[in-house]
Amino acid sequence: MSDTISKHWDNMSDRDIMNSKGYSGMYSMPEPSNTIKIFESEYPELSDEFKKIQKEMYEMFAAKHMDYGLNNIALGGDLTNEVDKNFSLTGLCIRLTDKISRLRNLLTNGKNFVKGEGMEDTFIDIANYGIIGMLVGRDKWKK
Numbered sequence: 001m002s003d004t005i006s007k008h009w010d011n012m013s014d015r016d017i018m019n020s021k022g023y024s025g026m027y028s029m030p031e032p033s034n035t036i037k038i039f040e041s042e043y044p045e046l047s048d049e050f051k052k053i054q055k056e057m058y059e060m061f062a063a064k065h066m067d068y069g070l071n072n073i074a075l076g077g078d079l080t081n082e083v084d085k086n087f088s089l090t091g092l093c094i095r096l097t098d099k100i101s102r103l104r105n106l107l108t109n110g111k112n113f114v115k116g117e118g119m120e121d122t123f124i125d126i127a128n129y130g131i132i133g134m135l136v137g138r139d140k141w142k143k
Contacts, residue, residue: 057124057128057131060124060125060128061131061132064128070142073091073092073132073136073141074088074141075087075088075091079142080139080142085136085137088141089133092129092133095129096129096130099125099126100126102117103119103123103126106118106119106122107119
């Protein structure tokens with residue numbers, strides 16, 4: 001593959017690559033609405049539980065956002081400024097590293113010492129930080 005083509009593919013997300021006409025993967029991706037219909041039909045219990053977890057994640061996100069506010073992620077910066085945005089994303093990476101360390105410790109010890117902050121809470125925190133990173137990257141972390 002030429003350097004130009006390699007750079008093009010390197011800058012594309014997995015979703016972009018799979019939806020690209022040039023993708024020659026083993027599986028073709030059905031239209032998103034079709035995929036959801038098929039998935040929900042074939043895996044109704046898994047689908048329902050996933051939606052339930054998303055609701056729990058959103059409830060925790062909303063509660064923590066109301067406690068911490070926007071500045072917790074923005075770190076006092078202007079996220080329309082690329083330098084401040086990168087600083088914010090670096091902060092999110094550090095928080096994710098903390099959560100992963102906590103998860104590893106929970107798995108190793110088999111117990112947690114802070115009430116209400118077990119493995120499920122940690123997984124939700126990790127997922128929410130990923131979404132927050134996407135919100136910052138998409139310039140949506142603002143009032």
